[in-house]
Every structure is written in structure tokens, then in C-alpha cells.
Amino acid sequence: MSRHVVLLTDAHEAPAYELIESLRAAGVKTLIEGLREAEVEVALARQRTSQENAESDGPPPLAVLYEVVPGADMVELHTAIDHAKAFWPGAPLVACRRHVNGFQSLNLRSLDGATLKRLGFRAIADKAAQLPALLREIEGHGATGELRLPEIVQKPTEGGSLSLPAKLKANRLRQAFDLVSSLHFIGDQSGAAHSALAGLQQLIYADRWAIYLFSDAKGFEGSTLEAIAVRKATSPAGGRSEEEWRRLLTGEAELPVGSETKAAKLAAAGMGILKKKERGEFVVAVPLICGERILGVIEGIRQGSDSHGFKRSDVELLDSLSLPIASALANAVRIAEAERLSQTDDLTKLHNARYLRQFLLNEIRRARRYGTSVAALFLDLDDFKRINDEHGHLVGSHVLMEMAAVILSSVRDTDAVARYGGDEFVIVLPDTGTELAGSVAERIRQKISRYQFHGGRRLQLSLTASFGVAAFPVHASSPQQLIACADTAMYEAKAANKNCVRFAADVASKGAMSKPIEPRPEPTTEPAVSDKV
Numbered sequence: 001m002s003r004h005v006v007l008l009t010d011a012h013e014a015p016a017y018e019l020i021e022s023l024r025a026a027g028v029k030t031l032i033e034g035l036r037e038a039e040v041e042v043a044l045a046r047q048r049t050s051q052e053n054a055e056s057d058g059p060p061p062l063a064v065l066y067e068v069v070p071g072a073d074m075v076e077l078h079t080a081i082d083h084a085k086a087f088w089p090g091a092p093l094v095a096c097r098r099h100v101n102g103f104q105s106l107n108l109r110s111l112d113g114a115t116l117k118r119l120g121f122r123a124i125a126d127k128a129a130q131l132p133a134l135l136r137e138i139e140g141h142g143a144t145g146e147l148r149l150p151e152i153v154q155k156p157t158e159g160g161s162l163s164l165p166a167k168l169k170a171n172r173l174r175q176a177f178d179l180v181s182s183l184h185f186i187g188d189q190s191g192a193a194h195s196a197l198a199g200l201q202q203l204i205y206a207d208r209w210a211i212y213l214f215s216d217a218k219g220f221e222g223s224t225l226e227a228i229a230v231r232k233a234t235s236p237a238g239g240r241s242e243e244e245w246r247r248l249l250t251g252e253a254e255l256p257v258g259s260e261t262k263a264a265k266l267a268a269a270g271m272g273i274l275k276k277k278e279r280g281e282f283v284v285a286v287p288l289i290c291g292e293r294i295l296g297v298i299e300g301i302r303q304g305s306d307s308h309g310f311k312r313s314d315v316e317l318l319d320s321l322s323l324p325i326a327s328a329l330a331n332a333v334r335i336a337e338a339e340r341l342s343q344t345d346d347l348t349k350l351h352n353a354r355y356l357r358q359f360l361l362n363e364i365r366r367a368r369r370y371g372t373s374v375a376a377l378f379l380d381l382d383d384f385k386r387i388n389d390e391h392g393h394l395v396g397s398h399v400l401m402e403m404a405a406v407i408l409s410s411v412r413d414t415d416a417v418a419r420y421g422g423d424e425f426v427i428v429l430p431d432t433g434t435e436l437a438g439s440v441a442e443r444i445r446q447k448i449s450r451y452q453f454h455g456g457r458r459l460q461l462s463l464t465a466s467f468g469v470a471a472f473p474v475h476a477s478s479p480q481q482l483i484a485c486a487d488t489a490m491y492e493a494k495a496a497n498k499n500c501v502r503f504a505a506d507v508a509s510k511g512a513m514s515k516p517i518e519p520r521p522e523p524t525t526e527p528a529v530s531d532k533v
Contacts, residue, residue: 004029005135006088008066008080016067016098018128026132028062062135064091067098068116081120092122092138096131130270137271168317175203176321183328187335189213192328193229196298200321201231204314206300207307208232211288212260212268213296213329225260225268225296261285261299268297273319275310282309286318288326295326345419347397348404356418356426360479363430364472374430375437378468378486379444381423382498387461395455399463402453410444426483434471434503441467441501449499466493470504 005023007030009015015032023030064084068077084093095116113124125131168176179199186192193211200209209232212225263274267285274285282302288295298318300310310318343355351359363374381403388396400423407417407425416428427444429437445467453461468490476482485504493502 003027004031004061006030006061006064006084006091007032008064008083009034016096016128019065019067019096019098019131022128022131026135028132028135031061061088061091062138063094064088065094065096065131066121068095069098077119085120093120094131094134095121095124096128097124097126126270133266133269133271137266167313172203172317175199176317179203179321180324183324186328187332187339189329189332189336190228192325192332194231196321196325196328197229197231200298200300200318201233203321204300204310204318205302206233206284207303208301210260210264210299210301211296211325211329212264212299213288214268214294225264227259260297261301264297264299268294270294273315275315277309282307284310284315284318286315286322288322288329290326290330295329298322298325348401348419350404350408350425351416351418353418353420356416356420356428357479359416360428360482363428364479364482366430367472372431373433373471373474374428374482375432375434375440375469375471376482376486377427377429377437377441377444378420378470378483378490379425379427379441379465380490380494382464382466382494384423384463387455387463391455391457391459391461395457395459398456399453399461402451402455403448403463406448406451407444410447411440426486432471434469434474437469437471438501438503441469445499445501464499466490466498467501468493468504469501475504 005028007015007019009032020030066077066080066084081093084091116124123134125134176199179196179202182195182199183192186195193213197209197211200206208230210227211229212227215224215226260268261278261281261283263276263278263283263285267274267287270287272287274283276283280303284300286298288297300318302308302310343352343358344350345352360374360376366372367374384396384399387399400419403423403425404417404419407427411417411427411429414430418426418428420426427440429440432440445465449462449464451463453459453463455461468486468488470476470482470485470489472482475485489502489504493500496502
């Protein structure tokens with residue numbers, strides 16, 4: 001039992017399952033001991049006896065753990081501390097935060113790390129997953145009076161003003177504010193990260209700066225760190241090296257997964273700010289904390305025989321800047337997600353009309369520049385109202401989702417498919433002429449007519465669609481005119497007994513009749529659309 005910890009719990013509280021499971025997975029044996037206020041007096045009386053018999057009791061525990069819940073009673077905390085000091089005077093006392101879910105947590109406030117340290121806790125684990133790394137640090141340093149464990153960095157959970165170190169020269173202060181100001185104008189995460197590192201390189205020299213973020217939103221548990229921005233001091237000021245160009249063109253990551261230092265891993269795991277020497281390199285790692293979640297870590301490395309470690313003032317400045325950098329990275333994700341949702345149809349998850357207008361505008365600009373064509377297909381489902389009337393709107397909605405999948409499976413990745421409204425869809429085909437667009441429309445029309453839609457209820461519903469085809473610059477000279485021409489051609493297909501494809505009239509002959517593509521006869525074995533659908 002050389003590797004074991006003692007877990008103090010209240011008599012009426014069971015220890016958190018995540019805490020026990022994390023210790024078990026790390027190969028650490030856990031001895032659970034219930035705690036009562038009356039035991040303090042007994043503990044004090046037995047303190048001398050416990051110290052005299054320490055050798056006969058076996059090796060001391062690596063640490064004494066105590067779960068601290070939001071709104072913890074100060075009497076209970078003092079009871080736990082006194083009990084631990086009485087029975088295990090040489091073991092570090094570690095506070096393990098226990099998060100309360102539901103409405104109960106709204107009215108409870110957690111003690112900050114500084115308060116817990118003043119009470120006598122040597123370290124604070126904010127998550128159960130942090131304990132294995134924290135215990136390894138204890139084993140590496142020993143449980144002596146000189147033990148200094150990294151503390152969880154307590155960041156404000158609400159927005160506030162930027163707090164920079166007091167003793168900061170005017171030029172560095174101006175550079176720091178320039179860095180923070182630049183982050184407000186960047187909407188993508190990669191751009192924000194690169195801008196942050198460019199500003200950091202001017203403030204604090206390092207041979208390499210990197211920002212790592214967790215690969216998904218789960219945070220530390222079950223995720224890996226991925227470098228989204230890297231800045232090297234040796235990179236040419238006016239361009240990229242041959243190796244950097246190769247990585248850029250091949251899409252290869254400059255720092256593959258697993259390239260982060262041990263300090264970066266520990267900082268991202270909640271061990272706070274770390275400054276150490278690894279493999280002959282001086283490393284500083286600061287976690288990027290937004291609210292109550294760790295997004296990733298900033299890592300700085302100084303290399304070479306003449307290099308020196310990061311100063312305390314450097315670490316303080318980096319710690320101050322980590323908050324606005326983390327906020328900018330988190331906001332970039334929110335902005336991107338909000339933009340995506342604003343351009344996505346809620347039901348079918350296709351693009352919506354807003355996205356379609358911008359996409360079509362960009363493609364027509366590109367077509368004008370390079371002398372190419374852009375085609376638009378406007379399709380409307382035939383007699384779709386009957387589906388809603390006979391089977392209900394839920395079935396109709398499910399059919400529209402199925403229709404989206406049918407259309408997507410018939411186009412290229414470079415094409416754009418949008419739900420224009422109701423049972424109308426628009427497909428934009430870049431670099432596509434009139435004849436090829438007509439062939440694509442005919443292929444989709446046949447696929448729809450052969451498909452059996454189940455509507456989410458194991459039904460067998462048959463549908464057809466009418467298509468209108470228009471192309472730039474043959475039929476239209478602007479995005480709005482292109483959609484209007486395709487829409488007009490679609491109504492001509494409706495007038496021609498539906499389930500067919502029609503072309504828009506040329507710009508030069510507005511009054512000319514549109515050119516039809518007659519539908520191929522369907523196999524007689526396939527069911528036709530009827531009132532009994």
C-alpha cells in the first residue's frame with residue numbers, strides 16, 4: 001500500500017464516483033474515512049500517540065483528500081483540516097471541488113483557491129481528472145514542508161477590465177493594449193490565435209510560441225490538444241520558409257498531435273501556470289480559461305545554450321493576457337456558430353436563402369473574372385400539399401428532410417443546395433454550362449420520381465418535381481435575375497403537366513419560348529402519384 005491516499009468524507013455524504021474512479025484508474029488505493037465534528041477532540045487527544053506509532057502503521061499516505069462542495073460550512077472545513085493534521089501530519093491536504101448540478105447550485109458559491117490555501121489546503125483540484133497529475137507532482141517533490149504544488153488558476157467568471165501588472169513600462173503597456181485591441185476585430189479562431197502570438201512575440205521573446213486547444217468541447221477529459229497557431233522567432237519576417245510552404249500546401253500540421261510539452265499538458269489539465277525546464281529547454285505554459293472551462297494552453301519555449309528562463313514579470317504579463325486571448329478564441333467559435341446557424345435551414349440542415357444569395361454573388365463575380373458559367377436549378381415538389389393534408393405536417397417535414405438527402409447525393413461537393421422556402425429548393429452549379437445543368441436536373445428528377453419516401457412512419461410515398469434551369473451569362477446577368485429566370489422556367493414546367501425540366505429564355509430573346517426537356521417515360525411497375533398517397 002505504498003501508493004495510497006486518504007479520502008475524508010462527511011458522515012452523511014458518499015464520495016463522488018468520478019473521484020474514486022479517477023484514483024482507481026491511476027492505480028492509487030483510496031482509504032475512505034468518515035468525518036464527524038466530535039472526532040476532532042478525539043483526534044487531538046490521539047495526535048501524540050499517532051505520531052509515536054507512525055512507523056508501525058506503515059507508510060504515510062501520498063495526500064489527504066477532502067471534497068469541498070459549493071456553500072461548504074466553515075466549521076466542517078476546519079474539522080477536516082484539524083483531523084488531517086492530527087492523524088497524518090506529514091501528508092499534504094488537498095481540496096477536491098465537488099460540483100453540484102441543478103437549481104441547487106445557483107444559490108451556492110464556491111470558495112476561491114486563495115481562501116482554501118489560507119485555511120490550510122496545500123493544493124486544489126478543480127476536477128477529478130486532475131488528481132493523478134497532482135499526485136505525481138507530490139511524489140516527485142516529496143511531502144515535506146518545502147512542497148509547493150501548483151494551484152488552480154482562479155479566473156473571473158464574468159467579464160471585467162483588463163488587469164495588467166502594475167510595474168509595466170510605457171512601451172510594453174502600449175503593445176499589450178494593442179494586442180488586446182486587435183483581438184476584437186477578428187471573427188475566426190485561427191486568425192485570433194495567430195494575432196495573439198504575433199503580439200506576444202513583441203512583448204515576451206520566445207523561440208517558439210504555440211496555442212493549443214482541445215480537440216472538442218469536452219475539455220480535458222477524453223480530448224487531445226491540437227496546435228491551431230505556431231510562431232517561431234526564426235521565421236522570415238517577410239515570408240515563409242520552404243518547409244513552412246510545404247506544410248501549408250500539403251495541409252500538414254506544423255506541430256502534430258502530441259508535440260506539446262509536459263508543462264503544457266499539466267497546465268491544460270488544470271494544474272495552473274507552470275514554468276520549468278524540459279529537455280534542456282525553458283518552458284512556460286499558461287492555461288486559457290474562459291468562464292469555468294479550460295479551452296487550451298499558451299506554450300512558450302526558449303532554446304539554446306545561451307537561453308535563460310522566463311522572468312516572473314513575463315509570467316505575470318502572460319497570465320494577464322491569457323484571459324482576453326481565451327475570450328477572443330471562445331467568441332470566435334460563438335460567432336462562427338451563430339453565422340452558420342443564420343445561414344442554415346432549421347429543418348433540412350441545408351443552406352437557406354441568405355447563404356444562397358451570398359454564394360451566388362461570389363460565384364458570378366468569379367465567373368465574370370474567368371469567363372465561365374454558373375447554373376441555377378429551381379425545383380418545386382409537385383402536389384406536396386397532399387402529403388401534409390393526408391398524413392399530417394410531421395410526415396411532410398420528414399419527407400422534406402429525406403428530399404434534402406436525395407438532392408445532396410446527386411450533386412458535387414462544390415455545388416450549393418438551399419431550401420428556398422416551403423417545398424422549393426435551389427441548386428447552384430459553379431463552372432457549369434446550360435447543357436450540363438440540364439443533364440444534372442434530369443438526373444435528379446428521375447432519382448426523385450423513383451424514390452420511396454417513408455415519412456418517418458414506414459410509408460411508401462412517391463413524389464415528383466418540376467425543374468427550371470437558368471445559367472449565367474446566357475439567361476441572366478445578375479444573381480437576382482438568375483434565380484428569377486430559373487423560377488420562371490420552373491413554372492413553365494408546372495404548366496407542362498409537371499415532372500419535367502424547362503430552360504429559361506435567353507437574355508437576347510426574352511419573348512422566345514423556353515426549350516423543353518421532355519421527361520423519359522417511367523417504368524410501368526413504379527407507382528404513380530395519386531390521391532391515395
